[in-house]
Amino acid sequence: MKKTLFMVLMSLVTVALAAPVALAEEAAAAAAGAVDHKSIYSWVALGSGLGIGLAALGTGIGQGIAANGAVEGISRNPGASGKIMTTMIIGLAMIESLAIYALVVVLIMLFVNPYKIF
Amino acid sequence: MKEAPLFIHSIPIGSWQVPPFIIYTWLVMAILIIISLIVRRNLQEVPGGLQNFIEMFIGGLKDFTINTMGKHGMDYFALIGTAAFFILLSNLLGIIPGFESPTANLNTTAACAVTVFASTHVVGLSKHKFKYIKHFMGPVLWLAPMMFFIEVIGHIARPVSLSLRLFGNIKGEDLVVLILFMLVPLLIPSVMLGLAIFTSFVQTFVFVLLTMLYISGAMEEAH
Numbered sequence: 016m017k018k019t020l021f022m023v024l025m026s027l028v029t030v031a032l033a034a035p036v037a038l039a040e041e042a043a044a045a046a047a048g049a050v051d052h053k054s055i056y057s058w059v060a061l062g063s064g065l066g067i068g069l070a071a072l073g074t075g076i077g078q079g080i081a082a083n084g085a086v087e088g089i090s091r092n093p094g095a096s097g098k099i100m101t102t103m104i105i106g107l108a109m110i111e112s113l114a115i116y117a118l119v120v121v122l123i124m125l126f127v128n129p130y131k132i133f
Numbered sequence: 134m135k136e137a138p139l140f141i142h143s144i145p146i147g148s149w150q151v152p153p154f155i156i157y158t159w160l161v162m163a164i165l166i167i168i169s170l171i172v173r174r175n176l177q178e179v180p181g182g183l184q185n186f187i188e189m190f191i192g193g194l195k196d197f198t199i200n201t202m203g204k205h206g207m208d209y210f211a212l213i214g215t216a217a218f219f220i221l222l223s224n225l226l227g228i229i230p231g232f233e234s235p236t237a238n239l240n241t242t243a244a245c246a247v248t249v250f251a252s253t254h255v256v257g258l259s260k261h262k263f264k265y266i267k268h269f270m271g272p273v274l275w276l277a278p279m280m281f282f283i284e285v286i287g288h289i290a291r292p293v294s295l296s297l298r299l300f301g302n303i304k305g306e307d308l309v310v311l312i313l314f315m316l317v318p319l320l321i322p323s324v325m326l327g328l329a330i331f332t333s334f335v336q337t338f339v340f341v342l343l344t345m346l347y348i349s350g351a352m353e354e355a356h
Contacts, residue, residue, distance in 0.1 A: 108339040112294065115301030122304070 063121045070117030077110045137311055140231045154238040161222050161235060190218075194341075201345045209348055212252055216245060217341045224303055224333030228326055237304045239296065246295035249344045250288075257351035268351070295343060302336050 085103035089096045143150040172184050180188055194214055198206045220236060227234030235241045257265045269288075271280030306329040313322045 104335060105339060105342060108298075108335055112298040112301070115298055115305065118305055119297055119301045122308075 059124050063125055066117055066121050066124075067114075070114040074110060074114040077113075078107050081106045081110060137233065137307070138231065139233055152238075153233050154235045154241060157226060157233055158223070158235040158241060160232075161219060161226060164222060165218060197341075198345065201342065202349045205352075206345065206349070209252075209256070209345075212249075213341055213344055216249070216344060217337055220245065220299070220340055221333065221337040224337060225330070227303065227307055228329050228333070234303050234307065236299055237307050239300045242296040242300040242303075243292070245299070245340070246292040249295065249347065250292040253347045253351045256348055260352055265351075291343075291347060295340065299336055299340055302332055306332055 081103060085099050085106075088099045092099075139153055141156050142153055144156060145151070168183075168187070172187050177184065191214070194217055195207070195210065198210055198213060202209070223234050223236040223241070226232045227237055236245075254265075257268065261267075269281050269284040270277045271284070306325070310322055310325050310329060313325055
């Protein structure tokens with residue numbers, strides 16, 4: 016199990032390191048002075064995937080800790096479960112908003128094309 | 134990226150094409166005003182039907198306001214109730230196919246957030262007059278210049294976070310349902326539609342709660 020996980024991770028790292036080399040050929044083939052949007056878009060795709068993935072990672076850990084605290088509080092004191100659940104929902108929405116900020120940045124990168132000016 | 138099919142895409146008024154989120158804002162306004170006028174026409178002691186249904190919402194909101202803000206929170210119930218009903222109805226409207234949420238656009242959510250931000254400062258200034266500046270000074274006097282910058286940045290972060298949180302959640306749900314429809318049109322999007330209903334209620338709740346916290350924070354004495 017550990018060996019297959021190691022092989023999978025090594026192949027992912029190899030692909031990630033080889034990607035700029037493969038993309039550099041396409042960029043060199045573009046006309047001088049004109050912007051090759053295809054080569055820029057490959058970086059945008061990479062950035063979007065990494066951005067939202069890392070945001071989801073942090074949100075998952077944070078919300079897990081919040082839910083852990085809430086469940087422990089309810090188990091100690093079942094009478095206060097209404098207040099504890101309300102506070103938990105508020106905390107989850109607050110933590111989720113950080114992932115939403117990352118989502119908004121990724122949507123700007125993908126759909127608003129701020130790199131058109133270059 | 135294909136757009137979602139709407140009933141009304143844009144209405145030209147004069148030489149300007151009215152975008153769909155403004156048209157659906159008018160629709161939400163019309164629904165709220167018509168329902169209010171219908172319920173207000175014959176108010177009964179023992180309510181039945183539509184009046185009972187609306188009183189359920191308003192009673193719950195009133196209890197929540199008094200729990201969070203105290204007795205004098207009812208002075209601001211007009212702003213809080215309007216924000217709650219407008220945002221709730223706008224969020225839920227986008228789930229119906231053919232309609233689009235007005236809150237799925239940054240203009241609408243920024244308008245709500247700037248209104249709340251302005252009202253907190255108006256409340257603070259009208260209650261404390263010039264001593265409102267003490268809210269920005271911090272606990273000790275000689276820390277005041279540094280604390281002023283930190284408090285101003287924190288205050289500017291409030292409307293930004295309010296608008297972006299609401300916009301990102303509702304637009305994100307919209308996009309996820311749209312993309313799922315493009316991928317698997319059969320049964321999977323209904324799961325995301327259920328999540329969209331849940332998110333609409335939670336985002337309304339969080340917006341209203343933060344409004345109440347900001348207003349009560351401006352009303353209380355500075356530390």
